[in-house]
Amino acid sequence: MDNTTTNTSNILEFLHICEKLKKTKRTGWICHDIKNPESISDHMHRMSILSLLIKDSSLNRDKCVKMAVVHDLAEALVGDITPFEGISKAEKNRREFEAMRQMCTNLLENSPQSQEIFALWQEYEDNSTNEAKFVKDIDKFEMIIQAYEYEQSENKDLEQFFESTKGKFNHPEVKCWVEELYSKRKVYKQQQQMKRNQIN
Template identity: 55%
Template sequence: MEQQHSPASILEFLQIVGNLKTTKRTGWVRHGVPQPESIADHMHRMGVLAMLIQDPSLDRTRCVKMAIVHDIAESIAGDITPNCGVSKEEKFRLEQEGINKLCSLLAPTSLAETEIRALWHEYEDAATPEALFVKDLDKFEMIVQAFEYEKANPKLGPLNDFFKSTKGVFRHPQVRGWVDQLYRNREAQLGYKVE
């Protein structure tokens, strides 16, 4: 029989994970986007995107779950971007500490503890087709959001940094098709090209 989580530890877990709802995404804050999305906003739309998979070779349920937990450690570590002056190794260490703290609140070897930890590591290691797909979704969701901010806030001008950082990195053909359509829409509606 699976170990039960204590009600107190579940409430603490939920309180920490709740930080994702109020922590604004760093890239948007740095670019002066008014009312930027939270980490939870980003993770939610990634989960919805993962439901749109039309590739029978991928485990759709695993992709949805991975999208839901891929940034969960940021509830403790915060949203560290490449422009924060933190090395990749230090970022990983901080997020690893975050996932360990979160999982320590769940009953050891429980299904939830094991699954959350495994999904987070699978995403970080980018070693499976599902993890690579979810990494594509992570970048795609970001540029969809950038386009939405460009349309809603013309004074911001083009948010080219976000598009440049992802150009040519998408692997999955379904996501590449979405990206191509996004580029066409952006150029047609705003006159911005991805250089």
């Protein structure tokens, strides 16, 4: 009985930590002065939806969805670290690994469920499987969808996000999505330029 109580208490504590993902805004949008930017949870949720849409039968779709759900879990403790903060990739990886170890091994007592969470996170970080490579692709794709939406709602030029991901998509289906987004954005930019020309 005591063990069950302790375990339940730890699960609740873990869920309270996860709440930080709902409150922590994505750093890239904050740096570009986006009003009410998306949270880390917002980003992971749409990635999960994208994983459900994949048609490629060679991929384990359930694993992709799970991986999308947990891939940024460490950020609940370490925050959304970006390259612009002067923190090396090695240090970022160290902090995130320690955060996952703390949550999965210590807090969740290395249970079978927490082992699965950690294994999914590590697989994503290692980019070692086709599922991990796909989820890496949709991580970038979800970001540029959001950038395009913010360009429309905030009247900003967020070209930096498109340039940083250009040529870095690998999965054929994701590439098709990217090309469709590029086409829509090109039309939008042309329309905006026409409006500016009319005003001038």
